[in-house]
Amino acid sequence: MSRLGKIDVVSIDDLDTSEIERVFALADGFAEGLESGGQITTASGLIMATLFYEPSTRTRLSFESAMHRLGGAVISSADMQASSAAKGESLADTVRVVSGYADLIVLRHPHDGAARVAADYAACPVLNAGDGSREHPTQTLCDLYILRKKKGHLKGLTVALCGDLKFGRTVHSLIYALARFGANIVAVPTAGMDVPDYVLQRLASERNYSFSTVTMDELKTLAGGLDALYLTPSAPHQMALFTGDEATRKIPSVEPPLALDAFYITRLQKERMTSKEINAGEYVRFDARALKTSRTQEAVVMHPLPRTGELAYELDSDPRAVYFEQAAAGVPVRMALIAWLIEKSKAAQVRARTVAEPIRFKSEAPPRCANPNCITRFEGAYLRPRFKMARSADPAILALKCDFCERELKIEYVGHARSHRFYRFDENLQGYVRQWIEEGSLAVFESVKQAEEGGYEPYKRGPQREMMRSEEVAHAIESLADQLIAEMPEMTGVSIVGVISRGAILALRLRDLIERKTGVRAPCAALDVYSPAEAVHPIDGTDNFDVEGRTIILVDDVINSGWTVQRAMATIWQRGRPAAAKLAVLIDRGHRAVPIRPNYVGKNIPTSRTERVQVRLAPSSDDSKAVSHDRVMIYSIVEPLKETEAAR
């Protein structure tokens, strides 16, 4: 049982401005105390646990040093790979257990939103020491502390943030804080590494704040002595510096001439990038020349460290290079944060976190976060995706915000749980959707197919007609089995995967037919393209389903755009590398948005894009009563759908 109040610092915005000021005041005292020596007992009797799922030098060691200096104790796992995390223990279980051993947890984790999960499940306070590319609030405390010390204030400073502003979590927390303290930001991202939209949106919606983005060359010009250049939105030649939306956003005026108070350099966060992103182009290299102009000579050079090749060693002896001071501030600032936590707990000032209720969805599969690094993608066994309404500037778009990683998810189809109708979202549905959220009857879908699978009907149906009766369906399935057997000399290496739901029924029926004809019973699994955490599971009574080295027959009832097949193939490849993969479909509609051709087809039914093909299949071909259930219908949706939507 923690002796501290449940005060979590997941984001820099979990501390209000007066709390940050208090931490800085305490840090000043500790910095002096560290110099003069002497015993500090502020944290005597308290234990801090450090859980670092990613490497760290500064954050971990300065936190541990801070706790020791405060007279507290530290417990830790030297390497999380040597903890039960390596056996598959979830983050939630780990922090729940560790809360029983410690009064405070410091967590670093590779996945976006992990600190939020830890804070939700731990009984003791959780301090975020960096979660994926999202935030690193305690680094920001060190950055602000040193910046203010050097410049005397934060308000009105102009700070150029340079390098990888996409994955650099330290800059994200710093941006929120600089905006709060009234500093001007000039973003100078390396190519393709811009500040992400979700950060810009949070700034705009919560602080009505935006900033300018320029290239390094443009910054050199702006800060290099050309008095005619003004960073204001009214000068047309200046607007050319801003690309796309940036030109229309409110651009805070930076008083000319553009004198910089600080450069904040970051390294390329290679550990979060694809090889394509790593090799995308040249990275910023910052050296003493940048400080030579009249507009930069007063600037301090900051870096959260570690550095790689982006910051020249020649700068180290320059008094304007303050990055080692930032690192050194880690001890007094983190001592101050822990002391503030103790102070706050004693004063019983623990505030309840005021959060908007997440949306309760009625869909079978709630939407999943589109961010592949979101913690919900990795802790799916217990973690339900959680979304709130995002403040979309475009009323024609329904945007949700992931509660863990903050990324936006755009929703195309919405449904009403009581009427079981689905709609393509447009502006006219805004009011209805808000009402459905309030009454808990909103369902959302990624595609028409998903809505249909969930038993939802289109808002309005056009005429429908029967395309195949039960005998024809049975014949087409038999033809599929024969094609497969004719082409597969060796059925023993074959495994069958059916896309839930009708594809999975079809897969089982094909498996049974093939067994009857060849005597070989192929392993069979169902695949859910909407639930990747538990996407592939055996449906043949076995426990395991291997894809490695096997010939996979992917089975679906209808091939529409090829989108489902693409997603299914990607899921299969995540589990292992099959020797080959083939696609078998009962109905080929003949138009595809992506170049995927089925290898085996039960029947070709050319259709227009506004038509839907609906397949009904009995689970087994043995049950004569059930077989009469089989049929293929075609119907049109009256509501006009965009081409790609109708095709899915």
Ligand code: CP
């Ligand atoms: N600045 C920072 O977070 O450094 P470490 O990764 O070494 O903790």
